[in-house]
Amino acid sequence: MEVLSALATGFSVAFTPLNLFLVLFGCFTGTLIGSLPGIGPINGVAILLPLAYSIGLPPESALILLAGVYYGAEYGGRISSILLNVPGDAGAIMTTLDGYPMSKRGEGGRALAISAVSSFAGSMGALLMMVIMAPLLSELAIRFGPTEYVMLMVFAFTCLATMVGSRPIKTLIGTLIGLVLATVGVDSGTGVLRFTMDIPNFFDGVDFLVVVIGVFAISEVLVLLEQWVNNDLKVTPVGKSFVTFADIVKVRWVILRSTVIGFFIGVLPGTGASIASAVAYGTEKRMAEGDSDEFGKGDIRGLAAPEAANNASAAGAMVPMLTLGIPGSGTTAILLGALLMFNITPGPLLFEQKPEIAWGLIASMFLGNIALLVLNLPLIGVFVRLLSIRQSYLIPVIVMLTFVGIYSIHGDSFDLFFMVILGIFGFILRKLHFSLAPVILGLVLGEVLEENLRRSLSMSGGDWSILLSGNITIGLAIASVLALVLPFLLKRIKGKGRTAQLQAELDD
Amino acid sequence: MYDRIFAGALLLLSGLIAWAAAQFDVPFQYEPLGPKAFPYILSALLAVAAGWLMIRPSADDWKPTKEVVLRLGGALVLMYGYAFIYEPLGFIIATAIVGGVFSWLFGEKPIKAGVYALVMSVVSFFLLTDLLQLNVPVGTVFGG
Numbered sequence: 065m066e067v068l069s070a071l072a073t074g075f076s077v078a079f080t081p082l083n084l085f086l087v088l089f090g091c092f093t094g095t096l097i098g099s100l101p102g103i104g105p106i107n108g109v110a111i112l113l114p115l116a117y118s119i120g121l122p123p124e125s126a127l128i129l130l131a132g133v134y135y136g137a138e139y140g141g142r143i144s145s146i147l148l149n150v151p152g153d154a155g156a157i158m159t160t161l162d163g164y165p166m167s168k169r170g171e172g173g174r175a176l177a178i179s180a181v182s183s184f185a186g187s188m189g190a191l192l193m194m195v196i197m198a199p200l201l202s203e204l205a206i207r208f209g210p211t212e213y214v215m216l217m218v219f220a221f222t223c224l225a226t227m228v229g230s231r232p233i234k235t236l237i238g239t240l241i242g243l244v245l246a247t248v249g250v251d252s253g254t255g256v257l258r259f260t261m262d263i264p265n266f267f268d269g270v271d272f273l274v275v276v277i278g279v280f281a282i283s284e285v286l287v288l289l290e291q292w293v294n295n296d297l298k299v300t301p302v303g304k305s306f307v308t309f310a311d312i313v314k315v316r317w318v319i320l321r322s323t324v325i326g327f328f329i330g331v332l333p334g335t336g337a338s339i340a341s342a343v344a345y346g347t348e349k350r351m352a353e354g355d356s357d358e359f360g361k362g363d364i365r366g367l368a369a370p371e372a373a374n375n376a377s378a379a380g381a382m383v384p385m386l387t388l389g390i391p392g393s394g395t396t397a398i399l400l401g402a403l404l405m406f407n408i409t410p411g412p413l414l415f416e417q418k419p420e421i422a423w424g425l426i427a428s429m430f431l432g433n434i435a436l437l438v439l440n441l442p443l444i445g446v447f448v449r450l451l452s453i454r455q456s457y458l459i460p461v462i463v464m465l466t467f468v469g470i471y472s473i474h475g476d477s478f479d480l481f482f483m484v485i486l487g488i489f490g491f492i493l494r495k496l497h498f499s500l501a502p503v504i505l506g507l508v509l510g511e512v513l514e515e516n517l518r519r520s521l522s523m524s525g526g527d528w529s530i531l532l533s534g535n536i537t538i539g540l541a542i543a544s545v546l547a548l549v550l551p552f553l554l555k556r557i558k559g560k561g562r563t564a565q566l567q568a569e570l571d572d
Numbered sequence: 573m574y575d576r577i578f579a580g581a582l583l584l585l586s587g588l589i590a591w592a593a594a595q596f597d598v599p600f601q602y603e604p605l606g607p608k609a610f611p612y613i614l615s616a617l618l619a620v621a622a623g624w625l626m627i628r629p630s631a632d633d634w635k636p637t638k639e640v641v642l643r644l645g646g647a648l649v650l651m652y653g654y655a656f657i658y659e660p661l662g663f664i665i666a667t668a669i670v671g672g673v674f675s676w677l678f679g680e681k682p683i684k685a686g687v688y689a690l691v692m693s694v695v696s697f698f699l700l701t702d703l704l705q706l707n708v709p710v711g712t713v714f715g716g
Contacts, residue, residue, distance in 0.1 A: 115704065115706070118704075118706050118707065119704050119705060119706060230630070231630065233621055233624050233625055233628075234625070236617075236621050237582065237618070237621045237622065237625065240614055240617055240618045240621060241618075243614055244585075244589060244611075244614050244618070247610060247611055247614070251607040253601075253602075253603065253606070253607060254598055254599075254600065254601055254606065254607050256596050256597070256598055256607045258592075258593070258596065258607060258611065259589070259592055259611075282651065285647070286644055286647060286648075289643055289644060289647050289677060289678070290636065290640050290643075290644060292678055292679070454678075454679075454680075455678045455679075456674075456675045456676075456678035456679050456680035456685065456688075457675065457680075457688060459674050459675070459678050460667075460670075460671035460672075460674045460675050460688075460689055460692060461671075461692065461696075463651070463654070463670065463671070463674055464667050464671060464692070464693070464696060467654060467655070467658060467667075468663070468696075468700055468706060468708060471658065471707065471708070471709070472706045472707045472708070475707050475709075477655060477656075477658060477659045480654070480655035480658060481652070481655045481656075483655075484648070484651045484652055484655055487651070488648065492578070495574075495634045496574055496575060496578055496630075496634075497630065514610040517605065517610065518603055518605045518606075518609075518610070519603075521603065521604050521605050522602075522603040522604060522605075525604060526604030526605075
């Protein structure tokens with residue numbers, strides 16, 4: 065019952081006119097951003113974050129807006145996947161496999177509607193699991209001391225290294241770069257200036273927003289420019305077909321399974337929508353043994369599975385972010401950074417001390433998903449027409465928004481130069497197949513990790529064995545070792561071919 | 573090869589981190605680790621990871637054509653220039669120029685690109701300042 069009254073508090077926050085407007089606006093913008101080819105959820109959230117910060121929204125409203133953009137973009141990603149065969153981001157790759165063949169057969173409308181319904185069901189299912197799990201997890205997390213946090217972060221980084229990106233070593237290096245960036249600035253314990261190179265702008269640290277926008281948005285513009293070819297993409301017509309009741313009945317178990325898979329993969333630190341949708345698709349294909357010939361040629365099950373899973377993982381990724389302060393994906397890492405900017409430290413106490421933020425966000429996600437279903441069924445035509453916006457009109461707006469956003473934080477051109485330099489750096493990382501999410505995760509978690517490590521060793525008087533002294537820490541250490549070893553063992557058993565191929569697909 | 577160059581740069585960076593951390597002047601310290609330990613740990617891990625990448629690099633698969641390199645270079649000059657003129661010339665002029673060239677880089681005809689960028693920058697200026705009340709520079713040359 066406690067949960068219900070907490071949820072009621074959340075809805076009273078979400079139903080204020082400003083927040084209601086922001087949910088709708090965020091979902092609409094998110095769908096738009098997600099549907100534009102090449103600009104995924106992470107860029108959308110990154111570009112809007114400084115704007116949300118500078119116009120002075122209260123923290124819960126800013127979070128509601130950004131979260132709306134995040135899961136709205138997970139919805140929107142399918143539109144370009146289905147109609148153009150161009151995924152908006154990695155999480156939407158699996159949607160192209162069966163979605164695009166359907167639209168080529170003239171069933172674009174049916175494909176869009178099925179994916180909207182699956183996305184809705186996936187999100188709602190995951191939200192219900194979130195409502196049940198989040199308080200439980202935060203109760204567990206209350207018992208976490210500094211040592212447990214250190215080991216939890218070690219676990220998070222190990223999961224990240226073995227599951228994300230082209231090679232574990234590159235993910236590890238990305239994380240380390242992020243952690244190094246986090247050490248720049250004045251040290252909170254002693255007041256010593258570290259790695260500031262005597263530049264005053266670095267005295268209170270490298271600005272999180274500048275890094276996020278530089279590494280993601282600016283490098284994205286460079287990538288788009290590199291890939292640009294002088295012809296317009298052909299949008300396949302939507303047609304008059306629509307989802308039938310029989311379709312939904314046929315995929316109901318598919319959606320349910322994929323929702324559970326997506327949610328739990330989302331909860332795991334570091335693994336987001338791309339892995340969730342790939343695993344869900346693979347599972348359904350195997351489940352449909354003997355009847356799986358249609359997969360890849362326009363099977364509605366192959367469309368429903370990844371869509372339910374990637375939306376479920378978006379909600380799942382919020383759980384560790386809110387309860388432990390450890391983000392489950394690159395985009396939630398940005399949301400976490402947003403909270404830190406507002407001087408709010410997510411963690412077990414968030415649900416008790418700031419219920420308006422934790423529960424307000426959850427309640428707004430219920431509203432947002434209903435809004436998204438409405439936006440995506442009758443109003444789909446609007447978004448489809450936006451698909452044909454030419455890049456020559458879109459890119460100048462994106463470049464402008466990144467500059468406006470960064471300049472509005474401190475009103476200092478230094479940040480603009482630094483942002484462009486980081487953009488070049490991000491572009492190089494992408495060309496060398498480093499994923500960018502680990503850099504952001506390292507940057508966001510660096511300070512917390514160091515602080516907890518130092519606190520742990522203060523408790524023990526400098527004895528490192530304290531890191532393996534409790535049941536929880538030992539459990540996390542074992543889990544880390546397993547996360548490190550298992551993927552290699554599985555690869556040995558299964559043979560290298562398929563996993564390597566999957567990794568290559570997920571990589572970009 | 574790219575990986576090796578990058579790994580070399582990272583090795584250099586890890587060395588710099590350790591060297592700079594050793595120079596920290598810590599006047600007082602109440603805990604065993606202090607501000608130096610964490611950078612030392614990161615530096616060591618980075619050195620090991622970069623060394624591994626040096627020994628086993630991935631194959632190079634980025635082979636841009638001359639045209640692509642030129643365009644990327646152009647975009648970088650453009651963004652750097654944008655950062656340079658953003659404050660002195662103000663948002664409207666800077667955005668109109670840079671937006672126009674970007675639009676042209678992405679295949680728009682020069683005159684159309686220019687008109688589009690001018691309209692975009694004027695409209696967004698009023699949206700950003702009046703509606704969102706953001707801090708958008710008018711331009712120091714205009715006394716803003």
